[in-house]
Amino acid sequence: MRLIAIKYFNRLTALIILYYIILYYIILYYIILYFGEFFTDVGLFVLGSQLSLEEASQRFFDTLFPLVYERLVEPDLSRLSLPYSECVRASCRDLGPYGGAPGRLAALISRASLPGRVFLQALHLGVEVINTTDHIQLSRECRRGLLRMSYCPHCQGLTASKPCMGYCLNVVRGCLASLAEVDAHWREFVRSLEMLSTRMHGAQDLEQVLLEVHGLVRDAVAHAQRNAPRLSAQVRRVCGRPVRQQPEQVSSGQHSSAGRDSIPLKAAVRNTDDTLSNRRKEFLSSLRLHRAFYGGLADQLCVSDLASGDGTACWNGAGVTSYTLRVVGNGIKAQAENPEVKVKEADPVISQVIDKLKHINQLLQGKSIPKLGTLDQIETGSGEGYSGDCDDEDGCWGSGNGAAERRRIETICK
Template identity: 70%
Template sequence: VLPLFPTETFELLMRHAENHTNAVLQGLHHSMADQAAGPVRELFTDISLFLLGSELSVDELVQRFFDALFPVVYNHLINPGPGEISPGYAECVRSSRRDVRPFGGAPGLLADQIARSGVSGKLLLQALHLGIEVINTTDHLQLSRECRRALLKMHYCPHCQGLTQSKPCMGYCLNVMRGCLASMAEIDAHWREFVRSLEGLSARMQGPQDLEQVLLGVHALLRDAVGHAQKSGPRLSAQVHKLCGTPSRKPTQLVSIQLSRSSSSTDSIALKAPVRPLGDSLAVRRRDFLSSMRHYRTYYGGLADQLCVSELVFGDGQSCWNGTDIVKSYTLRVVGNGIKAQSGNPEVKVKDADPVINQIIDKLKHINQLLQGKSIPKLGSLDQIETGSGDVEGRYSGDCDDEDGCGGSGGGDVKRKVSRVSKMSTDTLTR
């Protein structure tokens, strides 16, 4: 079967980066780590949504994170006192953050890093989802009536003459299978380009475009940002006092209760979010995945030939079935792969390309242009790129009409787990 890159790798990376950021804050600034965990969680949640195709502004989500962080830093590191600042005062401190700039250039730097690396990460996720759709679509492609008749004739008509051990001639088999899989062969050039384009994107995912490096480096940038605020403490305290007045704080009794809860909650975070090795890095998994994909870059163009060579025919020099009799060799013309080559196919009449395959090809063309960095009009969101065109059961209609009992091709959910690429080729590929 074709290899699949585990998209769960992105989820693991996101959780690991969040845990690592929380752990570093606990080590450096234990008093504020618990209250900072909420903004940190929201930051990584927003980044995940951005990567999954949400129209979130990277700059705004980063600014929102630092807005939420400033009251925590102010209360614990810049102007600590015998209690928590009141919610109203905390909101004033939050609103002042963009004016007093306590974290220096950190917000802009983080937004730039996420935007740069996020573009590549988002494209990779889009490409992986589309790869799954291509596999699922071709896996459930329904054969045309002409193809089913040709397969019946090739496999079972010899049995009517008592030739139960016969196998089709190579040329005969190629004509039948190339006719049946003509639409699928049209994917070949675009699938090859898809694999090449994925390799190109992977090569570019280094340095500032390496999502893993950026996310696992958030803790370092955040450490420097908080350190910058501490060094600027007197200036920030004066500016906030000018904008918000004297800090108002909660009663001591409530503070002690909250601190007790905070300590318990902080211990809980430490237990739930230990820093553990991520295992193979995203780069290593990406490299291994692409290495496997290279073995299947010619899959769609050579599927018919592979089936005939590996499964269906006798070796050279043996008598074989030509569709009507047992002969020494097949004498009719053998056509090539693809729709255009089928006009002279003596065994299978092929009409037009399958419309569902045409939709898949259009999506491959689009994602290939995106992967190659070409400037093209936007074709909608990730959901539109990855949505399949099959019916609710995941079947897809090929060269099929009312006489075949086929329905139309409506929108259906793409299956996320793929066990095989073609029912006819499972054994062949796993040998």
């Protein structure tokens, strides 16, 4: 008799456990559906939206409450009518069925989102810096220097002669003097991105936090279930006696939509190598290779393409011989002694880029609090911010006839 009772008890226990497993899987199904909207809000926040994470979190739990009430608080009821479900949802904030879970979820997401938000702002600005510097306008002195270096030998029939290395460096360093000023700030930008990336782990890794959110939601639902008698009485006091949904509403309403949007309850196998953290590391490894781009651009152009490797038989601006003038360094200050290109002042557009880099570097290093709208769009492609000392005499607007253009070239090459 005792063995029969034990077997019966074990079987009953197994059935109860199975019942609750099935019940929680049903709830999990709807939770996943509701999570879609919440994750969309989180994504918008990371991208810079001014929405409130507290409101998004509370809205998620509000939407979940009718399901929790129907399945766990009042499990003996059939599906609630839509008006009654809406009343249950609207009462959620006043009843507080989840304890402090909505606030904790918002705090977790907010803390984890801030580094990613700054990281994305920084990447956006990095793209703007590259686009802006790619469309920089060359000054009049620079254009004259490039013309003399590249085309004046052709006027003398020296088509095979390339500029001397020192000559090329002076001309190109003069032309790119403003860009060279970006170098230190660009290096700091890359270094600051790497520093921020190293801090994006644990509670500051949004991907990891989102993967663990289900635990917080599970505990919140369990908290509501433990307080089922209190919640049942409070809901009935606010919304009245539960109103059941009509059979035809069930068949044509939520059940049919759930069938159309069905998703597997079994968790997808996650590729541990394909994570945001690994992709971020790969990106930074690639970016690190270009951290000296602006400082070495002039030298790279001359060494790889423009200048002659032979220092004895090359074009020096006047003839094919060696170049004996002093070779200046990079940057605006170094151009004071440049014999080939005179540089008056820094390009205002590049100065604006540098200011923005300084600002984002402070954000990346945690030295200032990020505010929405602090990073303005940089104008790209138009070149309207800088005239480049351009006037009609130089023909930089494409005006003038061919004879005038030839006279101008002859004057420069003399």
